[in-house]
Amino acid sequence: MYEGLNSPSIHTPANLAEYSQTVLRYPNVQIWAGGTNIMTRPKSYPSRSTDSEIVYLKGIEELKKITRNDRMIEIGATVTLDSILKNHRNYLPDVLKENILSIGSPMITGRATFGGAIAARNPMTTLPGTLITLGANAEVRSVRKKTVKSRWIPISLMLNESKDGMVTLPPRSLITRVRVSLLSSDYSYFREEGSYIDDPDNTVAVAFTAREGQMDTLINPHFAITFPTKGIVYSKDLDNILMQLHFPLSEEEFSQLLQIIYTFINAVTPNITNLQKRRLNNILEDMINGINAKVLAPSSIEQGLN
Secondary structure, three states, X not given: OOOOOOOOEEEOXXXXXXXXXXXXXXXXXXXXXXXXXXXXXXXXXOOOOOOOEEEEHHHOHHHHOEEEOOOEEEEEOOOEHHHHHHHHOOOOOHXXXXXXXXXXXXXXXXXXXXXXXXXXXXOOOOHHHHHHHOOOEEEEEEEEOOEEEEEEEEHHHHEOOOXXXXXXXXXXXXEEEEEEEOOOOOEEEEEEXXXXXXXXXXOEEEEEEEEEOHHHOEEEEEEEEEEOOOEEEOOXXXXXXXXXXXXXXXXXXXXXXXXXHHHHHHHHOOOXXXXXXXXXXXXXXXXXXXXXXXXXXXXXXXXXXX
């Protein structure tokens, strides 16, 4: 059945220094943490195209740590999604908590790692889009020739230069940890329709955060749409458009906003399915209705006067 396949060599570095030495020696090595993205995809493994060298990251202690203060949480790349929920649920931004819960059952989130969920491609998870709306940054460790360099990169800048919305790391690079702001937002929204695991081709997810501005406007809105097999739609220009709106939006204003959003979608991934379009329209209507309702709700001062 598996004629012609070679058994891979498994490397298990105990620290990042050993990891770097392994990558220097085997430039085309495949990185493996939880393995959920590989093992849940048809024909991914075993395969004739599978690299013969694998680095298993779970033994690297530096990648297992979580630190937190009042302003941010720093999460190591091999921390599992389930562990993040169990140990830090009360501190996570709601949009991130809801996103992790949507990814799958504890059987999935108990193996899926934070770094892996960001770096996964074809399909990608819905996590990078949410982290972009939270202004998250990732430390990326790159091995170039005989040198090893680490730098912090906003996850929004990891969307690759060909503008197809895919998260892309430099060659021979590894996400080691991620910083996420814990500062609260007045508006926070996440919703996924479909299943990243069962039907990624027809799945769509939206993440949104913003603070309340004066005159029923939004301050620092961040909005991202994820199509798992097609890419992430995110643009600062679209954020700026949202910042110029005055809520509540009328039906006509919502229709105009929808047209603008699809202009940005078509620039990144024009081939979304009809089911994705219907699902996205439902999500966006629900999101805008939520903002409208919050704007129209009486303030605590007004309630006290009544």
